[in-house]
Amino acid sequence: MNALVTQSDAARQRERAIIQIVQDGLTSANSKRAYGKALDSFFDWYDINARPGLNKATVQNYKAMLQARGLAPSSINQHLSAIRKLAAEASDNGYLDATIANGIAKVKGEKQAGVRAGNWLTREQAQELLNAPNSETLKGKRDRAILAAMIGAGLRRSEVAALTFQHIKQRDARWVIVDLVGKGNRVRSVPIPSWTKQAIDEWTHAANLSSARVFRSINKANALTGESLTAQAVRDVVKEYGDALGLNIAAHDLRRTFAKLAHKGGAALEQIQLSLGHASIKTTERYLGVQQNLHDAPCDRLGIQIVN
Numbered sequence: 001m002n003a004l005v006t007q008s009d010a011a012r013q014r015e016r017a018i019i020q021i022v023q024d025g026l027t028s029a030n031s032k033r034a035y036g037k038a039l040d041s042f043f044d045w046y047d048i049n050a051r052p053g054l055n056k057a058t059v060q061n062y063k064a065m066l067q068a069r070g071l072a073p074s075s076i077n078q079h080l081s082a083i084r085k086l087a088a089e090a091s092d093n094g095y096l097d098a099t100i101a102n103g104i105a106k107v108k109g110e111k112q113a114g115v116r117a118g119n120w121l122t123r124e125q126a127q128e129l130l131n132a133p134n135s136e137t138l139k140g141k142r143d144r145a146i147l148a149a150m151i152g153a154g155l156r157r158s159e160v161a162a163l164t165f166q167h168i169k170q171r172d173a174r175w176v177i178v179d180l181v182g183k184g185n186r187v188r189s190v191p192i193p194s195w196t197k198q199a200i201d202e203w204t205h206a207a208n209l210s211s212a213r214v215f216r217s218i219n220k221a222n223a224l225t226g227e228s229l230t231a232q233a234v235r236d237v238v239k240e241y242g243d244a245l246g247l248n249i250a251a252h253d254l255r256r257t258f259a260k261l262a263h264k265g266g267a268a269l270e271q272i273q274l275s276l277g278h279a280s281i282k283t284t285e286r287y288l289g290v291q292q293n294l295h296d297a298p299c300d301r302l303g304i305q306i307v308n
Contacts, residue, residue: 022086039083039086056103160234191275
């Protein structure tokens with residue numbers, strides 16, 4: 001093996017090591033995946049351009065390339081966030097001079113006009129989606145329970161996949177998902193409407209489940225095939241029924257739908273924040289002295305029910 005190849009291989013190994021350090025510093029699986037993909041793209045460009053040196057000028061050139069490709073501001077900013085994180089971790093671990101890392105941190109992101117409103121369903125669309133699965137089949141019962149958990153409680157797809165029977169308990173004479181660990185390892189409790197509990201009960205009774213994970217994989221023969229379900233499978237459930245109804249929705253749009261319908265129904269904003277477990281919720285609790293209202297919870301304001 002010649003020296004050139006050896007040098008290139010060694011450089012790539014260092015790059016992979018630094019990317020791994022960056023990913024190890026993140027808690028969200030989605031962030032790990034997104035940052036890893038962004039940094040792989042950056043280093044591909046970096047290698048093609050004869051490895052010009054990791055510094056502010058190089059990152060600005062990379063940003064200009066992304067702009068020339070016509071990427072959306074949000075995509076460019078995600079790439080830059082990953083590179084800033086890379087520079088910070090490389091500096092902390094002795095791979096990069098702190099002055100250079102500080103220079104990279106100063107590379108400005110793209111300005112975005114306005115705020116993305118996101119996508120959500122109307123009450124009628126949410127009701128239609130909830131009723132779309134065939135409740136006569138095991139898969140249909142499971143899928144309706146998944147949709148009910150997402151629309152009725154505003155859960156993320158990873159949270160649906162991780163949901164266990166131990167999470168679902170009664171508090172103040174109502175059903176609550178207790179001590180759910182969400183994004184950033186933040187723990188919260190989420191009140192659920194009676195129709196979400198009904199859908200979960202119908203699924204678990206039909207599947208003869210009473211412990212461990214609530215949702216499980218099912219094969220084409222309509223039989224259980226595993227002890228769990230992946231977040232990707234939850235995404236596929238949303239896409240399957242959304243596409244069938246002509247709705248252009250992603251899994252996270254159901255979380256947004258929960259928030260929108262609850263707010264339109266008159267739920268207090270701080271109570272919605274508590275249910276969603278947003279990063280600012282602890283500040284909100286301290287500032288307002290908010291206590292979660294289990295008698296009049298956001299999920300009670302959605303205006304949806306199970307139709308058999």
